[in-house]
Amino acid sequence: MRISYNWLKDYIPLQYSTEEIKNILTFSGIEVEAVEEMPALQDTIVTAKILSADKVEGSDHLHVCQVDTGDQVHQVVCGAANCRAGITCVLALPGTRLGDITIKAAKLRGVASNGMLCSERELGISENHEGIIELGSDIALGHNVNDLFGLPDTMFEFEITPNRSDLLGLLGIARDLSASTGIPVNTPTPHFTESDLPVSSLLSVDIADENLCSRYTARVIRNVTVTESPLWLKTKLTKIGLKSINNVVDITNLVMFESGHPLHAFDFDLLESTGEIKEIKIRNANDGEIITALDGKNYKLDINDLVIADGVKPIAIAGVIGGMNSHITESTKNIVLESAVFDPGSVRRTAYKYKLTTDSSYRFERHISAPSTDYSTGRAVQIILELAGGSLCKGICDSYPIPLAESILGLRPTRYESIIGYKLSDETILKYLSGLGLEFVQYGDWKAGNITDLASVYCYHAEQINLGNAVFEEKIGCQHTMYFRIPHYRVDLEREIDIIEELARLDGYDKVPQKTTISLIMDRHAYEVKRRAKSYFSGCGFFEVINFSFDDPENIALLGLDETFQEANMISLINPQSSNQSVMRTTLIPQLLKTMQYNINHGESNVRIYEANKVYLRGNDGAHSENMRFSALVMGKNTEEHWLEKNSNTGFYHIKGIVDGLLNTLNLKISDVQNNTTPYLIDSFSVKYLSGASEVLRFGKLKPEVASKFGIDLIDLKQDIWVIDIDLNSVIELGRNFERKFIPIPKFPTVERDISFVISNEVPYSILREHIMKIDHQLICSVNVFDEYKGKQIPEGFRSLSLHIVLNDSGKTLTIERVDKVIDTIINMLLEKWQIKMR
Amino acid sequence: MHQQLLDLIDKAQIDIAQCSSPNDILNAKALYLGKKSYLNTLFSQLRELSAEERPAFGQKINDARTKIEELLNFKEKALKTQNWDKQNAGVKTDFSMPGIMPERGGLHPLTIIMHEIEDTFLSMGFEIAEGFDIEDEFHNFDALNTPKDHPSRNLADTFYLDNGKLLRTQTSPVQIRVMENFKPPIRIISPGRCYRNDKPDPSHSPVFSQVEALVVDKGVSLADLRDTLQNFAILMFGPNVKSRIRPHFFPFTEPSAEIDISCVNCGGTGCRVCKNSGWLEMGGAGMVDPNVFNIVGIDPEIYSGFAFGLGIERITMLKYNIPDMRILFENDLRMLRQFR
Numbered sequence A: 001m002r003i004s005y006n007w008l009k010d011y012i013p014l015q016y017s018t019e020e021i022k023n024i025l026t027f028s029g030i031e032v033e034a035v036e037e038m039p040a041l042q043d044t045i046v047t048a049k050i051l052s053a054d055k056v057e058g059s060d061h062l063h064v065c066q067v068d069t070g071d072q073v074h075q076v077v078c079g080a081a082n083c084r085a086g087i088t089c090v091l092a093l094p095g096t097r098l099g100d101i102t103i104k105a106a107k108l109r110g111v112a113s114n115g116m117l118c119s120e121r122e123l124g125i126s127e128n129h130e131g132i133i134e135l136g137s138d139i140a141l142g143h144n145v146n147d148l149f150g151l152p153d154t155m156f157e158f159e160i161t162p163n164r165s166d167l168l169g170l171l172g173i174a175r176d177l178s179a180s181t182g183i184p185v186n187t188p189t190p191h192f193t194e195s196d197l198p199v200s201s202l203l204s205v206d207i208a209d210e211n212l213c214s215r216y217t218a219r220v221i222r223n224v225t226v227t228e229s230p231l232w233l234k235t236k237l238t239k240i241g242l243k244s245i246n247n248v249v250d251i252t253n254l255v256m257f258e259s260g261h262p263l264h265a266f267d268f269d270l271l272e273s274t275g276e277i278k279e280i281k282i283r284n285a286n287d288g289e290i291i292t293a294l295d296g297k298n299y300k301l302d303i304n305d306l307v308i309a310d311g312v313k314p315i316a317i318a319g320v321i322g323g324m325n326s327h328i329t330e331s332t333k334n335i336v337l338e339s340a341v342f343d344p345g346s347v348r349r350t351a352y353k354y355k356l357t358t359d360s361s362y363r364f365e366r367h368i369s370a371p372s373t374d375y376s377t378g379r380a381v382q383i384i385l386e387l388a389g390g391s392l393c394k395g396i397c398d399s400y401p402i403p404l405a406e407s408i409l410g411l412r413p414t415r416y417e418s419i420i421g422y423k424l425s426d427e428t429i430l431k432y433l434s435g436l437g438l439e440f441v442q443y444g445d446w447k448a449g450n451i452t453d454l455a456s457v458y459c460y461h462a463e464q465i466n467l468g469n470a471v472f473e474e475k476i477g478c479q480h481t482m483y484f485r486i487p488h489y490r491v492d493l494e495r496e497i498d499i500i501e502e503l504a505r506l507d508g509y510d511k512v513p514q515k516t517t518i519s520l521i522m523d524r525h526a527y528e529v530k531r532r533a534k535s536y537f538s539g540c541g542f543f544e545v546i547n548f549s550f551d552d553p554e555n556i557a558l559l560g561l562d563e564t565f566q567e568a569n570m571i572s573l574i575n576p577q578s579s580n581q582s583v584m585r586t587t588l589i590p591q592l593l594k595t596m597q598y599n600i601n602h603g604e605s606n607v608r609i610y611e612a613n614k615v616y617l618r619g620n621d622g623a624h625s626e627n628m629r630f631s632a633l634v635m636g637k638n639t640e641e642h643w644l645e646k647n648s649n650t651g652f653y654h655i656k657g658i659v660d661g662l663l664n665t666l667n668l669k670i671s672d673v674q675n676n677t678t679p680y681l682i683d684s685f686s687v688k689y690l691s692g693a694s695e696v697l698r699f700g701k702l703k704p705e706v707a708s709k710f711g712i713d714l715i716d717l718k719q720d721i722w723v724i725d726i727d728l729n730s731v732i733e734l735g736r737n738f739e740r741k742f743i744p745i746p747k748f749p750t751v752e753r754d755i756s757f758v759i760s761n762e763v764p765y766s767i768l769r770e771h772i773m774k775i776d777h778q779l780i781c782s783v784n785v786f787d788e789y790k791g792k793q794i795p796e797g798f799r800s801l802s803l804h805i806v807l808n809d810s811g812k813t814l815t816i817e818r819v820d821k822v823i824d825t826i827i828n829m830l831l832e833k834w835q836i837k838m839r
Numbered sequence B: 001m002h003q004q005l006l007d008l009i010d011k012a013q014i015d016i017a018q019c020s021s022p023n024d025i026l027n028a029k030a031l032y033l034g035k036k037s038y039l040n041t042l043f044s045q046l047r048e049l050s051a052e053e054r055p056a057f058g059q060k061i062n063d064a065r066t067k068i069e070e071l072l073n074f075k076e077k078a079l080k081t082q083n084w085d086k087q088n089a090g091v092k093t094d095f096s097m098p099g100i101m102p103e104r105g106g107l108h109p110l111t112i113i114m115h116e117i118e119d120t121f122l123s124m125g126f127e128i129a130e131g132f133d134i135e136d137e138f139h140n141f142d143a144l145n146t147p148k149d150h151p152s153r154n155l156a157d158t159f160y161l162d163n164g165k166l167l168r169t170q171t172s173p174v175q176i177r178v179m180e181n182f183k184p185p186i187r188i189i190s191p192g193r194c195y196r197n198d199k200p201d202p203s204h205s206p207v208f209s210q211v212e213a214l215v216v217d218k219g220v221s222l223a224d225l226r227d228t229l230q231n232f233a234i235l236m237f238g239p240n241v242k243s244r245i246r247p248h249f250f251p252f253t254e255p256s257a258e259i260d261i262s263c264v265n266c267g268g269t270g271c272r273v274c275k276n277s278g279w280l281e282m283g284g285a286g287m288v289d290p291n292v293f294n295i296v297g298i299d300p301e302i303y304s305g306f307a308f309g310l311g312i313e314r315i316t317m318l319k320y321n322i323p324d325m326r327i328l329f330e331n332d333l334r335m336l337r338q339f340r
């Protein structure tokens, strides 16, 4: 629902800024979907009167006008159809900025024009661009137009939840704001005088089924003057996106947006009758009955549609849209003003069936209360009499078969506390609820549901409070309850819990205490890395083993690590159970080798094991550190033995693949891979990965002489043992801030090219690859080696490499020429840098 | 001539229908569309026709050619499909030969159980806190309200280190450290290794693992402890498991209790596993002693809390029916393979 802030202020004197009001509304449950500022217009836009309008020679639509701004006459050329002498309009003088354009003095068809006569759209008031604005003749000339159009203003687009039909009028919104801000509402009081002619002598109303129409009221006003609406009324409606029709129709719309209750006016004289007086019947349509609605379309109705009919024919689809056959025109003299309540379900079904959602159906679908007809009729009558004149017939045709019973509900403040989580005082409750129009009745004992007999909730405790005696804290056998009379327009308040919701909303959900806050004690990232690393290695065929934290210093020494370094770092037990469990381990590898040996002795030849656990290092002054390591050993075949496929021995690149796969899984980037020396690894097969200067992991092939010290004779077994040793702590820290981000799937096809060349063994593949990628990072998606060849035809110290290069342009399809150019650049770079030979 | 073309198509249709191999198709192609084919000769005769006749007849020859091409293509595809079907249908597969499994190892059974326990508590809104294996006396004993002369401080029970520290005998020091560093509400479990100077035997190990739970907040009661225990028991051991607590003594809880669950082997009727009692002892529990709160600077008048500890080895042995704790630390691949 679109509303104007200025219009809303008619009912509640709000002083808040747009941002403030938006906040207040949002936190009281009215969602603001959009805000549109309508700034004040410049002072160079003024009221002006067209003194003369003459055709411009050679043009069929341009007029040259002499326009009076009170103190001066300007010549303006105007192309609007309604441009004519005598009307008062809005003139934008040269220098005015309207949107993106600046009005300048110019010549049109050789005729000088010093300004522009404006349409509503040009002023940004509405979308209407049918002609220039025509103001009333009584308007002073040469004045700024802001007051006339209620500018500046702010337009709000509200999302009203379906339960809150009371918010579908500005008064309802004002009431809600009043309850949350404490600013009182100015509800206009309808006042008018009736003539002596009783309405019953002219019109009768009959509801066929009170389930489909719970109330129908009609008033008759005679001798009205239907004309154009005054500017203030037009402006109000155009700002919220309604089209001005005429004063009577505009007033029904005005009152609908004020009260939330849709109204409709019929031309009294167009109603047909079978009897003495005119009749209005609210009945189901006959199958096949046709009505031409106000949208100009014909609707073929059926028995499920509710219509308003005169004695002969349908004159409106009830609650949805009026009929052409009875609508108000400038020739209408006498009118019937309808204010009624129709069944929400019936209106919804009909509106859905004919795809006809109107301001009226939108409101009726959301359940309007029957008593609200009184206010809406009264207001409409008052304004019609003021603006269209005429005389109001005495009395009202009011068919109201089953009047709405009053509703009294109880609220236990203790219940509020147990549902919402904090206490509200009785005074605060009273303040909020009376703001919403709930009337406090009395205290009592608790009883659920609508209270029809107030005596039934009597209790001594409540009696004392009702009498104004001291609050009795001691209540035995009864529950402290406040009873409220629910206003008819709050059809959504049916139970105690509904009232509790209102209170919580008005006091602000931000007041609801949060009991617990998560303490963020846990290092979730570290937890995740540990789990992923373990499950990754399990997926690679490794078994997790668990060894004691103790080790034998002799065992550790067997690895040949720098002894002083090791000894100094070891923490010894004062009371070990045995000498081979006398220190806290500083590495997981000796025990893994023990486990390896144990399993080899039990006949295993393919062993893949790892342990993820702490190692313990002595620090200074009694301090120590406990670091997570992840160490693994591999011996034997790369895959399990199988009858169908031959399996190969695990080699360097298998191990590197396992390690790289882990880094990949954990999204880690390694800055450098280096050959290194580890005392227990063979130098030519020993690698460490670095991130910056710090080591993340190392792996390599175990020296047979070290294995034999652990009782494993690799020469005899004809096996290699590969060792992986990962510093899990630095792996955890390296990946801590990584956030995975989706990269859009390429829209255009990728192009793939292979190149093969001979290059010196001295050039590492990673460097090669890096240089190729660097040539065009945008275009080259990936570079992969798919073949390496050494031997026949390749000179000593060289190798042949075959690379697979994938290219893609995210912006367009790659042409062959472009691909060729990139590949040429790559080859030239390789030639220049490393003197490769293409194959 | 027109009739001749129609006859040609008819003849081609019959011949192509009889093709039964790719070779037949090639022959038919040569016969009807090849250089020496009848159609080709007709083409060469075109120039003998008058300029008016030529386009119309040329079109007819082309139509005939297209038609024959379609017939050939259709037959070729049909033969290929037939052949494919035959290949698949003809295969004899010994379904009993072993499939090729992808490489897969496995987690240690203690890890599997630890993960299950962690997941269970995470789902109940707990966080995981970890601490040090190497602790000082303050966090392992003093802060836990353990008297100076308490026997658990003996060398026969606790491992001491040459740096003046000791190996924690329970994961409770983590609770102390968390309470020192974080304000309530606290809702954590602390899984980890513990050490006691016990000789390895079927139910003891000098190195073992525990998980402890600690909840500190306003209004936490023994009832919350029972709730958490019962929920944990159900999530770990199934819907029919019951839990109970029995009065006991621990220095750091007051009141203290031992936790039992109904025997997962016999369901509570009594068996060898539960020594005919129907119940299995799972660990210790209790309400955090106000002295402990005072030591870590939490006001026991405002906050209360419960804690309990469970032995991972015991739960693992119960769940997998492992008779001897030492099996868990042998790392025999024949054992480990059972858990992949």
Ligand SMILES: [Zn+2]
Pocket (backbone or CB within 6 Å): B263, B264, B265, B266, B267, B268, B269, B270, B271, B272, B273, B274, B275, B276, B278, B279
């Ligand atoms: Zn049992």
